[in-house]
Amino acid sequence: MSSIIPYLYFDGTCEAAMNFYHSVLGGNIPYVGRYSDMPPSAENDDCKNDPADANRIMHMSLQMEDGSVILASDVPSKEMPGFKFTAGNNIAMSINASSREHADKVFNGLSAGGMVTMPMNDTFWGAYFGMWIDKFGISWMVNYDDPAKMQK
Numbered sequence: 001m002s003s004i005i006p007y008l009y010f011d012g013t014c015e016a017a018m019n020f021y022h023s024v025l026g027g028n029i030p031y032v033g034r035y036s037d038m039p040p041s042a043e044n045d046d047c048k049n050d051p052a053d054a055n056r057i058m059h060m061s062l063q064m065e066d067g068s069v070i071l072a073s074d075v076p077s078k079e080m081p082g083f084k085f086t087a088g089n090n091i092a093m094s095i096n097a098s099s100r101e102h103a104d105k106v107f108n109g110l111s112a113g114g115m116v117t118m119p120m121n122d123t124f125w126g127a128y129f130g131m132w133i134d135k136f137g138i139s140w141m142v143n144y145d146d147p148a149k150m151q152k
Helices: 014-025 045-049 100-111
Strands: 007-010 028-034 057-063 069-074 092-096 115-122 127-133 139-145
Touching: 007 014, 014 028, 014 057, 014 069, 014 100, 100 115, 100 127, 100 139, 115 139
Parallel strands: 007 069, 092 139
Antiparallel strands: 028 057, 057 069, 115 127, 127 139
C-alpha cells in the first residue's frame, strides 16, 4: 500500500519549524542533515560551499508515534531551477484527529503565533474542523469525524 508523505520546504527556518511541530505532535526526529554534511560532488557544490547554506537543513524527518512522517528541508540560498520558494501556498497539512480533545490540542498548539483562518467548529458536513497558517507560513487543517454523527 502507498502512503502520502508531505515534504515541506522552508527558507532557513526548517529546523525551528520541525522542532516546533515535534514539541506539539510528539514522536521523534531520526535524522537531521545539513548542506555542509553533503559529500562533495559537481551536483551539490553550490549548496555545500556557499557559507549562507552551511547550517541550512538539507533533509530532516519527524516520525510520529502513529507511523506517519513529515519530511522537510531548507531551500538553498540560490534559487533552484524550476522552483521558486513561496511560503505556505503550495501545501496544506491535514490531520485527522482521534477525538475533539485531540483536535483542540493540535489546533491550539500549532496555531500558536500563527493566523487562524477557520476556528474549530462543527461543520455542515458533520466534522469538527479548523484551519490555520502557522507561524512558519504553513497551512494546516484538523478534522475530527465523530463516529456517532457519521452513522446518521
